[in-house]
Amino acid sequence: xxxxxxxxxxxxxxxxxxxxxxxxxxxxxxxxxxxxxxxxxxxxxxxxxxxxxxxxxxxxxxxxxxxxxxxxxxxxxxxxxxxxxxxxxxxxxxxxxxxxxxxxxxxxxxxxxxxxxxxxxxxxxxxxxxxxxxxxxxxxxxxxxxxxxxxxxxxxxxxxxxxxxxxxxxxxxxxxxxxxxxxxxxxxxxxxxxxxxxxxxxxxxxxxxxxxxxxxxxxxxxxxxxxxxxxxxxxxxxxxxxxxxxxxxxxxxxxxxxxxxxxxxxxxxxxxxxxxxxxxxxxxxxxxxxxxxxxxxxxxxxxxxxxxxxxxxxxxxxxxxxxxxxxxxxxxxxxxxxxxxxxxxxxxxxxxxxxxxxxxxx
Ligand SMILES: *[C@@H]1O[C@H](CO)[C@@H](O)[C@H](O)[C@H]1NC(C)=O
Ligand SMILES: [Ca+2]
Numbered sequence: 001x002x003x004x005x006x007x008x009x010x011x012x013x014x015x016x017x018x019x020x021x022x023x024x025x026x027x028x029x030x031x032x033x034x035x036x037x038x039x040x041x042x043x044x045x046x047x048x049x050x051x052x053x054x055x056x057x058x059x060x061x062x063x064x065x066x067x068x069x070x071x072x073x074x075x076x077x078x079x080x081x082x083x084x085x086x087x088x089x090x091x092x093x094x095x096x097x098x099x100x101x102x103x104x105x106x107x108x109x110x111x112x113x114x115x116x117x118x119x120x121x122x123x124x125x126x127x128x129x130x131x132x133x134x135x136x137x138x139x140x141x142x143x144x145x146x147x148x149x150x151x152x153x154x155x156x157x158x159x160x161x162x163x164x165x166x167x168x169x170x171x172x173x174x175x176x177x178x179x180x181x182x183x184x185x186x187x188x189x190x191x192x193x194x195x196x197x198x199x200x201x202x203x204x205x206x207x208x209x210x211x212x213x214x215x216x217x218x219x220x221x222x223x224x225x226x227x228x229x230x231x232x233x234x235x236x237x238x239x240x241x242x243x244x245x246x247x248x249x250x251x252x253x254x255x256x257x258x259x260x261x262x263x264x265x266x267x268x269x270x271x272x273x274x275x276x277x278x279x280x281x282x283x284x285x286x287x288x289x290x291x292x293x294x295x296x297x298x299x300x301x302x303x304x305x306x307x308x309x310x311x312x313x314x315x316x317x318x319x320x321x322x323x324x325x326x327x328x329x330x331x332x333x334x335x336x337x338x339x340x341x342x343x344x345x346x347x348x349x350x351x352x353x354x355x356x357x358x359x360x361x362x
Contacts, residue, residue, distance in 0.1 A: 052290045059108050059266060059286035065089060068102070077103050079143050079269075080150065088280040091134060091150070091270035094123040099150035101269035102281060103142040109262045112289040117228040117268070121164060121188075122221045123277035130220065131165035131275035133188070136230065136284075137267040138260065139195075148201045150269035156197040157264050157307050160230055160239060161207060164188040164220060165275060168205045186216040190228070190252055192239060194260070194307045212237070212309060215252035219243050220277070233289055235259060257310025261303075 061068070061076050064086065069078040082100030083090045092098040115136065123130050135149035139157030146152035149161060166187040172178060185206070191214030193199075193207055202209050219226050224245030231238040237258040240249040266286065270279030293301075309315070314327075 053114065053287040054290070056108075056110070056113075056286045056288050058106055059104060059110075061089065061102065061104075061281070061284040063087075063283065075105055077105055077143065079103065080145060088120065088282050089268075091268060091279040091281060092272050092276070094125075094272075094276050094278045096272060096274060096276050098276065099145065099269070099271040100279075101143070101145075101150050101267055103267035104265050107263040107265055108138070108286070110286075110288050111262065112233045112291050114229060114231040114233075114287045114289055115266065116283075116285040116287070117230070118282040118285075119162070119219075119226060119228065119268075120222075120280040120282060121162065121219055121226075121277050122280075125275055125277065127220075128166070128187075129275055130277045132271050132273055133162045133164040133277075134268060134270035134279040134281075135162070136160045136228065137269065138230075138232075138264050139267070140197075140261070140264050142265040142267055147203060147271075150271040151267070153200050154197055155195045157195060158230075158232075158237070158258075158260055159193045159195065159201075160190065160228070161193070162188060162190050162217070162219060162228070163206055164277060166206060167203060168208065171204055185214070188217055188219050190214050190217045190239065190241065192237065192253055192255075194258060194309050194312075196306050196308060212255055212258075212312075212315060213253040215239075215241070215250075217241050217243055217252070225282075231289075232258070232260060233291055255309065255315075259304040259306075259308045259310075261305060261307060 058075055065076075065084050067074040068076045068089065069082070069084045078084065078089070078100070079102070080100040081092055081098040082102055083093075089102050091100040091102065115138075117136055119134065121134065125131075133149055135151060137151060137155070137157065137159055139151075139155045139159070141152060141155055141157075144152035144155075148155065148159065151159075164187060166185070166189075169187075178184075185208075187206075189206070191207055192212045193201065193210045194212065195201075195210075199210055201207050219241075222243065222245070225242075227242040229238075229240040229242070229249065231240070235258055236256045237253070238251075238255075239253040241252050242249055244250075266284065268281050268284065272279075
């Protein structure tokens with residue numbers, strides 16, 4: 001399994017860039033990042049081949065959920081309406097106005113990790129008559145009830161939201177306004193947000209102002225298993241999904257320069273309102289990824305105290321404005337020129353090679 005997964009990851013790099021750029025709609029910024037990454041790639045060797053992974057049982061929630069919710073010796077704690085059965089941890093039942101969560105009791109001090117979330121969202125409601133979704137957390141705070149998928153607002157750390165109800169769309173419809181196809185998001189929609197304790201989640205706009213990126217994911221009422229992978233390696237956040245029952249990962253989001261402190265807690269939460277769904281977590285498996293770092297890299301990595309994302313303003317600007325900013329134009333032109341120059345060099349090399357060969361033949 002591990003080898004196959006690694007291969008998949010390596011193989012999916014280019015489409016990953018493509019879908020990322022396509023789906024985030026943050027094309028300009030995105031291509032700038034990619035150009036930078038491609039330029040920097042020889043010294044990064046970030047291809048996953050030198051990576052090993054180990055399941056960390058103390059940070060994982062798996063069947064048969066021994067003592068979860070009944071004993072304080074369990075590594076996991078339930079909150080609100082969450083309930084454990086033999087088959088799943090049900091964060092909310094398919095009933096109105098419920099909220100529940102499950103939180104790890106043990107802070108996680110790993111530097112590089114991957115969380116594999118096996119979940120299920122299902123209910124009686126017809127499409128768009130269900131809600132509100134579930135969230136997966138890596139935060140400083142734990143066990144705090146609130147409006148963000150059942151967790152507190154102004155959280156500190158990472159939140160990945162599987163949002164099944166488009167609040168903003170309903171809001172816009174009421175105002176007889178619409179987003180252009182370029183900026184519209186199709187729900188259910190998965191997105192990531194990094195909070196620093198003073199950033200709020202805008203529920204009415206489905207978190208758009210603080211969104212780092214995301215993707216559409218038809219995850220509701222599926223007969224097969226649905227998975228979410230959250231990978232954090234070398235300050236790079238990658239989210240992939242496996243929701244079609246084909247055992248294939250699909251890229252959802254991939255962002256470098258994400259700074260998350262160590263020692264935070266993993267958790268999952270969900271909420272229902274006027275509309276509802278069963279929000280089930282079947283397992284949370286945390287893998288430690290061991291990444292080879294050079295001494296220099298080790299030294300350069302200073303400890304993170306407050307979560308942040310490099311170029312967050314740029315990401316945000318691009319998702320709210322349709323025109324290119326001056327910086328974007330500058331970089332687009334710069335990298336286009338660099339690309340042309342590279343092609344020219346390759347062309348010259350190939351040409352001289354061909355020339356030499358044809359001379360040898362005569
Ligand atoms: C949190 O992030 C926002 C937006 O980037 C920033 O304005 C604010 O100063 C940050 N707060 C802290 C405590 O770092
Ligand atoms: Ca929503």
